[in-house]
Amino acid sequence: MREITDAIKNEIKDMVIDYYAEECEVDKSEITMDTNPTEDLGSDSLMFVELIEMTADKYDLDIKLQSIGKYMLKTPMDTMADVLDMFYKIYQYGNDVVNQ
Amino acid sequence: MYNRAFLFNGIGSKPEKLLAQLTPEMTDKYESYRAEAFTRLGLDMDMEKNTGYSAQAAEWMVPFLCDRVVYEYFIDKGIIPDIGAGYSSGIVSASACFGSIKHTDAHDIVMTHLSMFRGLQEKGIKLNMGIVIGFPYDDLKELLSGKFNSDELIIGSSNSSFHNMISGKAEAVEKAIELxxxxxxxxxxxxxxxxxxxxxxMEQYSQEYIGLCRNLDYKEPKYPLISVFDQTVLQTVDEVKKENLHNVCTPMRWDLALKKLEELGVKQFFxxxxxxxxxxxSRVGRKCKVYTLEDVINGDYTL
Structure with a gap:
């Protein structure tokens, strides 16, 4: 398991929020932890994959999309808090995210 | 040898999403082309008044008309392609924009899609397509190969390392999606x-389409195309004709076509x-970039 610090968590949070704000053309201040990325922001799965690719590049992660897909079967991404929690876990556990 | 490639999508996007991106000048041009095409095809200019197959035809015409407007906008801006590629019906759109067939031919091809659709419905044949996001082509192929035979289901296109389209009998598509x-x-x-x-x-249901594609008066394209079926460069009348003939019934490798374009030197995709x-x-290498209409309008691309 890779250790995640508060600084990394904040960095990931900023990256994710900035990404959704830009892609969905909304102000950052409109995105809260309760925001539903799909229903409230109109994001789609292709945006989500792009965000995963960006994160993997930034943190040099070797992550298979299927691992994330299986994780999402157990834990739907209903809110921004769910999305961030998943990205923290991807950073920590990589492909083992599915078992978290 | 090649630096700049134009990528054509054809049918697929909702009309309102396409039209929202056009500038007022582009919208005027679009409406002029639409009036010309709809009058010739007997479609009502009021989209709401087209019903049944006419409504479908009217909706399918929109991406073709938009492609033409965007293509001409790029050309007017001095953005000239060295080569192009068409994704599915984008092959028809590319053939028309590159001058290999007339735009009216492209519209007639769209209308043959409707007769194909009508034939399938009348015979009660249930077919479908689906999108699968998250698997590379080889992994998806392996996953599906043990469960479905190729008469039931195939990968109709691999679009990128994570994006595939499946195609076949409706029941098989449904089961594959669940899987x-x-x-x-x-x-x-x-x-x-x-x-x-x-x-x-689809070949057996596409005879009208095939007949039309076979008999069109093709010209050599102004710019070559890359085949999405075998990744060869298409420059002659026969080659463009063959690409159009293969279109409806042949699986595509969009991912490989883009890779081939990169190998040929393309860095800028439009x-x-x-x-x-x-x-x-679509996904391209790190040294390449895909520009959209929005990028060009916003000045994010300079010659």
Whole structure:
């Protein structure tokens, strides 16, 4: 398991929020932890994959999309808090995210 | 040898999403082309007044008309392609914009899709297509190969390392989607097309399309195209004709076509779809970039 610090968590949070704000053309201040990325922001799965690719590049992660897909079967991404929690876990556990 | 490639999407996006991206000048041009095409095809200019197959035809015409407007906008801006590629019906759009067939020919091809659709419905043949996001082509092929035979289901296109389109009998598509979701697809969903484009079984229902494509008066394209079927460079009348003839019943490898373009030296890709639909599902190397209409309008691309 890779250790995640508060600084990394904040960095990931900023990256994710900035990404959704830009892609969905909304102000950052409109995105809260309760925001539903799909229903409230109109994001789609292709945006989500792009965000995963960006994160993997930034943190040099070797992550298979299927691992994330299986994780999402157990834990739907209903809110921004769910999305961030998943990205923290991807950073920590990589492909083992599915078992978290 | 090649630096700049134009990518054509053709049918696929919702009209409102395409039209929202056009500038007022582009919208005027679009409306002029639409009036010309709709009058010739007997479609009502009021989209709401077209019903049944006419409504479908009217909706399918929009991306073709938008592609033409965006293509001409790029050309007017001095953005000239060295080569192009068409994704599915984007092959028809590319053939028309590159001058290999007339725009009216492209519109007639769209109308043959409707007769194909009508034939399938009348015979009660249930076909469908679906999108699977999250699997590389080889992994998806392996996952599906043990469960479905190729008469039932194939991968109709591999679009990128994570994006595939499946095509075949409706029941098989439905089962494949369930399977993919349970095996970790980020998303998998049916397209509810009523057809199975890019599956060989479509050949028997596409005789009108094939007949029309065979008899069109093709010209050499102003710029070459890359085949999405075998990744060869298409420059002659016969080669463009063959690409159009293969279109409906042959699986595509969009991912390999883009890779081939990169190998040929392409660094700048231009998404000719008004809403940047191609950019969303395509992936190119780090040294390359896909520009959209929005990028060009906003000045994010300079010659």
């Amino acid at each position: 993919c979701i349970s095996e970790g697809a980020i998303k998998a969903f049916p397209m509810n097309t009523g057809t199975a484009f890019h599956h060989p079984l 998404d000719v779809s008004a809403n940047g639909a191609i950019k969303k599902f």
